Amino acid sequence: MPRWVPVLGGFLGSTTCGLLLYAFSVFIKPLRAQFGWTASEVQLAYAIVVLVFGLMTFPAGKLSDRFGPRPVVVIGGAILGIGFFLVSTLKGAGDLSKLYLYYGLIAGFGGGMVYLPPIATAPKWWPDRRALATGISVVGLGLGSFIMGPLATSMINNPAIGNGSALPVFKYVGIAMFIMAIVAGLCLSNPPAGYKPPGWNPPAPKAGAPKAGRDYTFGETVKSVQFWLLYLAYFCGSFAGLMVIGVMAAHGINEMNKEAAALMGVTVKELPADLTKSIAMQAAIATSCLNGANALVRVLIGAIADKVGTRICFLVTFALQVAAMAFLFPVGKALFLLCVVAIIIGWNYGAMFTLFPATCMQYFGPTNQGQNYGLLFTSWGIAGFVASIIAGQMFDKFGTYAVSFTIGAVVVAAGLVILVITKAPKRIEA
Numbered sequence: 001m002p003r004w005v006p007v008l009g010g011f012l013g014s015t016t017c018g019l020l021l022y023a024f025s026v027f028i029k030p031l032r033a034q035f036g037w038t039a040s041e042v043q044l045a046y047a048i049v050v051l052v053f054g055l056m057t058f059p060a061g062k063l064s065d066r067f068g069p070r071p072v073v074v075i076g077g078a079i080l081g082i083g084f085f086l087v088s089t090l091k092g093a094g095d096l097s098k099l100y101l102y103y104g105l106i107a108g109f110g111g112g113m114v115y116l117p118p119i120a121t122a123p124k125w126w127p128d129r130r131a132l133a134t135g136i137s138v139v140g141l142g143l144g145s146f147i148m149g150p151l152a153t154s155m156i157n158n159p160a161i162g163n164g165s166a167l168p169v170f171k172y173v174g175i176a177m178f179i180m181a182i183v184a185g186l187c188l189s190n191p192p193a194g195y196k197p198p199g200w201n202p203p204a205p206k207a208g209a210p211k212a213g214r215d216y217t218f219g220e221t222v223k224s225v226q227f228w229l230l231y232l233a234y235f236c237g238s239f240a241g242l243m244v245i246g247v248m249a250a251h252g253i254n255e256m257n258k259e260a261a262a263l264m265g266v267t268v269k270e271l272p273a274d275l276t277k278s279i280a281m282q283a284a285i286a287t288s289c290l291n292g293a294n295a296l297v298r299v300l301i302g303a304i305a306d307k308v309g310t311r312i313c314f315l316v317t318f319a320l321q322v323a324a325m326a327f328l329f330p331v332g333k334a335l336f337l338l339c340v341v342a343i344i345i346g347w348n349y350g351a352m353f354t355l356f357p358a359t360c361m362q363y364f365g366p367t368n369q370g371q372n373y374g375l376l377f378t379s380w381g382i383a384g385f386v387a388s389i390i391a392g393q394m395f396d397k398f399g400t401y402a403v404s405f406t407i408g409a410v411v412v413a414a415g416l417v418i419l420v421i422t423k424a425p426k427r428i429e430a
Contacts (some may be wrong), residue, residue, distance in 0.1 A: 002378070003125035003126060003190055003191075003197065004195060005187050006118065006121050006122045006125050006137075006187060006188050006189065007122045007125070007126070007133055007136050008187050009069075009073070009118050009121075009122075009137065009183075009184045009185065009187030009188040010118030010119065010121070010122045010137025010138065010184070010188075011012070011116065011136060011137060011139060011140045011184075012140065012179060012180050012181070012183055012184035012187065013073055013077075013083065013114045013118045013137075013140070013180075013184035013185070014115065014137060014138045014139065014140035014141040014143075014144070015113050015119065015140030015141070015143055015144040015180065016077065016080065016111075016114060016140070016144065016177045016180045016181045016184065017053075017115045017140070017144065018140055018141040018144020018145040018146075018148065018291070018295075019048070019113055019144040019145070019147070019148050019173055019176075019177055020053075020080065020084060020107055020108075020111045020144075020146075020177065021050065021053065021141075021145065021245075023110070024046045024049075024155050024245075024246055025167045025246055025247050025248050025249035025251075025287060026046075026148075026149055026152050026156070026166075026244065026249045026280075026283075026284055026287065027042070027152070027169075028042050028043070028247070028249070028250045029249075029250060029253060029280070030156050030162075030164060030165060030166040031099075031166055033164065034164070034165055034166070034167075034265075035090075035092065035093045035095070035096070036217045037093065037096060038095050038299030038388075038392075039250075039392050039395045039396050040290075040392035040393055040395075040396050041096060041387065042099075042390050042392070043212075043246065043247075043390070043391060043392030044100065044104075044389065044392065045053065045099050045100055045103050046246050046384075046388050047082075047103050047104075047339030047384065047385045047387075047388035047389050047392075048100055048103075048104025048105065048108065048384075048385070049088040049103055049104045049107060049108035049111070050108070050242060050246075050380075050381055050384030050385055050388060051381045051382065051384065051385035052104060052105055052108030052109055052112065052116070052144055052381070053108040053109075053111045053112045053381055054112065054376050054377055054378050054379070054380045054381015054382060054383075054384065055111055055112065055381050055382075056111070056112025056113055057112050057116040057373075057374045057377040057378060057381075058374040058375045058377070058378055059374070060072055060076065060112055060113045060115070060116045060117060060370075060374060061116045061117070061120060061369075061370035061371045061372075061373060061374025061375070062370065062371050062374065063113075063118065064117035064120055064370045065120070065370040066189070066367065067118070068188075068189060068190055069117030069118060069121045069185070069188040069189070069190070070185050070186065070188045070189060071087040071185070072113050072117050072185070073113065073114050073117050073118065073184055073188055074111070074181075074182050074185035074186065075113065075162075075182065075185075076109075076110045076111070076113025076114040076181065076185075077110065077113075077114050077177075077178065077180070077181025077182045077184065077185055078105075078110070078178060078181075078182065079106060079109055079110030079113070080106075080107050080110030080114055080177060080178070080181055081110070081174050081175065081177045081178025081179070081181060082106065082110075082174070082178065083103065083107030083108075083109070083110055083174075084102075084103065084107045084170055084173065084174035085097075085170060085171060085174030085175060085178070086106065086170075086174075087099060087102045087103050087107075087167065087170035087174070088167045088168065088169075088170040088171035088174065090102075090104075092188075093327025098202055099275070101190075103170075106190070106309060109360075110152040110181075112381075114181050114184065114185075115141075116370065116373065116374050116377065117188060117189060117370065118137050118184065118373075119134060119137050119138060119357050119373065120357075120369045120373060121188055121190060122134065122136070122137040122332065123137075123358075123361060123369070123410055124190060124191050124195070124366055124369075125191050125195070125197075125359075126197070126234045127196065127197070127200070127366075128197055128200045129302075130255045130306075130358060130366075131301075131302040131303070131305040131306045131310070131354060131355075131358040131359060132301055132303050132306055133262070133302070134303040134354050134357050134358050135297075135298040135299040135300070135301060135303070135354040136221075136302070138298050138301055138354060138357075139295050139296075139298040139299050139354045139355060140295070141295070141298070141350075143291075143295040144419045145245070145287075145291035145294065145295075146288050146291035146292045146294070146295055147248070148173070148291075149284045149285075149287040149288045149291060150281070150284050150285070150288055151169075151173075151281075152166070152169045152173070152284075153280060153281055154248075154281075154283040155168060155169050155172070156169060157277055157280070157281070157318070163310070165188075168270075169276035181284075191303060194413055198388070202264070203252050209376050214365070214428055214429070215364065215365025215366065215367035215368065215428075216264070216363075216364040216365055216367075216425075216428060217368060218318045218368045218370065218371045218372060219369065220364075220428065221364045221371075221372050222375065223326055224363075224364075224425050225425075226363055226422060226423070226424065227266050227363075227364070227376070229230075229364075229409025229418055229421070230324065230356065230359065230360065230376060230422065231375075231376055231423040232379070232415070233314075233318075233415045233418040233419050233422065234352065234356055234376060234377070234379040234380060234383075234385070234415075234417075235380075235382060235383045235415070236411050236412050236414050236418065237318060237321065237348075237349070237352050238349075238352070238380040238383035238387075238413045238416050239381065239383040239386065239387045239408060239412065240321060240325050240345075240349070240387070240408035240409070240411060240412040241321075241348070241349030241382075242343065242380075242384035242387050242388065242391070243305055243381060243387035243388065243391050243404060243405070243408045244290070244325075244328065244342075244345050244349075244405070244408070245290065245291075245349070245400055246384075246387070246388050246391060247391050247395070247404070248283070248286055248287045248290055248342060249280075249283040249284055249286070249287045249328075249330075249332075250283075250286075250395075250401075251283075251401045252279075252283030252286045252332060252335075253276075253279055253280055253283045254332070254399075254400065254401075255332030255333040255400075256282060256332070256333055256335070257271060257276060257279055258284065258333070259333035259334075259354050260275060260279065260422040268413060274297070282335050285339065286335065286338045286339050286342045287342070288397060289339040289342045289343050289346065290343065290345055290346035290349075291346060292343070292346065293342075293343040293344070293345075293346035293347040293350065294316055294346035294347070294349055294350035296347075296348050297346070297347045297348075297350040297351045297354075298351070298353055298354050301313055301317075301350075301351040301354045302354045302356065302358070303430075305354065305355060305358055310355045310359045310362065311419075313351060313355055314355055314359075315416065315419060315420065316350070317347070317351045317352070317355075318412060318415055318416040318419060319416055320344060320347075320348050320413050321344075321345065321348040321349070321412045322409055322413045322416065323344075324341050324344040324345045324348065325405055325406075325408045325409035325412060326406075326409045327341050328341050328345065328405045329400070329401060329405045338380055340417075352414075355368070355388065356373075356376065356377075358374050360372050360373045360376055361373075362424070363424055363425055364425075387393035387404075388410070390404055390407060391404045394407075
């Protein structure tokens with residue numbers, strides 16, 4: 001198999017997961033309007049999908065290590081597409097539990113199976129460019145959300161499709177996701193034992209460098225302090241990023257509507273329908289800016305990390321994220337500034353999905369990467385669950401996301417401190 005094929009599988013699989021996860025903020029307002037649910041009730045669906053998605057990556061990694069990535073991704077893709085499609089069958093306010101079941105549990109379960117195996121597989125085909133291969137494999141996560149934001153908004157607002165309802169988006173996109181994820185799985189397989197790209201040999205160790213050791217077993221990995229420091233840092237970075245992604249469009253709509261109402265001397269409810277639709281599209285632009293940066297950085301940061309190392313990249317991106325989170329609320333009413341901050345947040349957040357798996361493989365070796373990174377990634381799911389609940393509750397209590405974003409800034413600052421003190425573990429003698 002040409003070694004670009006598994007990377008293509010990763011790209012398609014992560015694009016499918018991006019469609020699932022990262023445009024949910026555009027669904028919040030139409031779902032609330034159609035069914036009368038509160039922000040917290042709708043936000044809980046996103047919290048559940050992120051939690052289930054994140055927790056499923058560990059068993060998906062173990063299954064991939066044992067049976068290969070192809071069957072895991074194909075089965076997961078079918079489950080993901082069916083769950084997303086079923087959301088389109090909701091009928092009324094009493095179907096809130098079905099939203100949690102179809103989107104949160106079923107689609108999240110399938111998505112977790114689709115996401116992890118390609119990330120563990122593609123770098124095995126590219127030992128000469130592991131971080132870059134990882135970046136290409138996960139770039140679709142941002143690209144899918146970049147596409148989904150404006151696509152979903154236009155479908156919702158189109159009188160011939162959604163006419164204000166988000167349900168048709170789940171119907172048509174669910175079918176597309178079903179097909180994409182299965183094709184992704186068919187592109188995946190592990191390389192032969194001892195595989196090396198033609199013309200490439202591992203670089204000779206530098207003079208005075210420690211002797212090469214064997215890879216960590218999964219048991220040895222989870223007993224290391226470094227693994228759990230990475231786990232905490234991943235939680236902190238994911239907490240801020242997922243909080244913003246889950247509410248970016250809602251935040252923009254809320255603040256720009258209030259600004260427009262103040263300028264016109266009316267209440268938000270009295271704003272013309274055409275104006276509120278226009279503001280919704282503007283907020284979707286901010287979401288797409290975030291997700292576009294989220295996609296672009298995954299490839300670029302891989303190439304950079306292969307040259308300067310993951311540690312420097314980590315420290316710079318986390319420091320920038322603290323500042324961006326602090327500025328996010330006050331810029332919400334101005335589209336240009338909101339887009340600028342969204343790009344910074346998306347860039348920093350997206351970088352994690354290349355840097356963390358690359359660092360995990362660097363620290364503990366490629367042999368058990370499926371299990372190692374699968375467990376590490378569960379911190380993402382837990383962080384997203386907690387952050388989403390906090391965001392919804394804070395909005396219901398205060399009517400804005402100001403407190404939520406402040407909490408996010410503090411948490412990601414804690415992640416920066418953790419990364420400063422984290423050092424690579426010692427190699428285990430062969």
